Amino acid sequence: MVIEFHLDRGSGVATYLQLVHQVKQALRLGMLRPGDQLPTAREVVDKLAINPNTVLKAYRELEREGLVVGRPGLGTFIKRTLGGAAPAEYTRLRGEFTRWVRACGEAGLDHEDVKALVGSVLDEASRRETA
Numbered sequence: 001m002v003i004e005f006h007l008d009r010g011s012g013v014a015t016y017l018q019l020v021h022q023v024k025q026a027l028r029l030g031m032l033r034p035g036d037q038l039p040t041a042r043e044v045v046d047k048l049a050i051n052p053n054t055v056l057k058a059y060r061e062l063e064r065e066g067l068v069v070g071r072p073g074l075g076t077f078i079k080r081t082l083g084g085a086a087p088a089e090y091t092r093l094r095g096e097f098t099r100w101v102r103a104c105g106e107a108g109l110d111h112e113d114v115k116a117l118v119g120s121v122l123d124e125a126s127r128r129e130t131a
Helices: 015-028 041-048 052-064 087-106 111-130
Strands: 068-071 075-078
Touching: 015 052, 041 052, 052 068, 052 075, 087 111
Parallel strands: none
Antiparallel strands: 068 075
């Protein structure tokens, strides 16, 4: 699979970190797997109109974390994944979560309400795990 990077220029998050986070999310969700190739720096620069050094900084950070490996003349490849479950489980859970989010919308919650609700549940679960 080829990842399609996107930027949120108003997020306040550094561009290179947005790229790093997107690769990590794709790894966690099983969308990228060991052996997959990331887009070349030139491809990312052309698509997002950003400085090549920004892309290279993101890829260096991913390499430093042991997630990718650069092969001179060939590109940057996924070395390991971050996902904790099988891809089929992610697919199943995504479907359930999608239905839940729709139910939230039908109940009158907006995007920020849903984010707050999910955040509070995650925080509560995290507190229980550490207790």
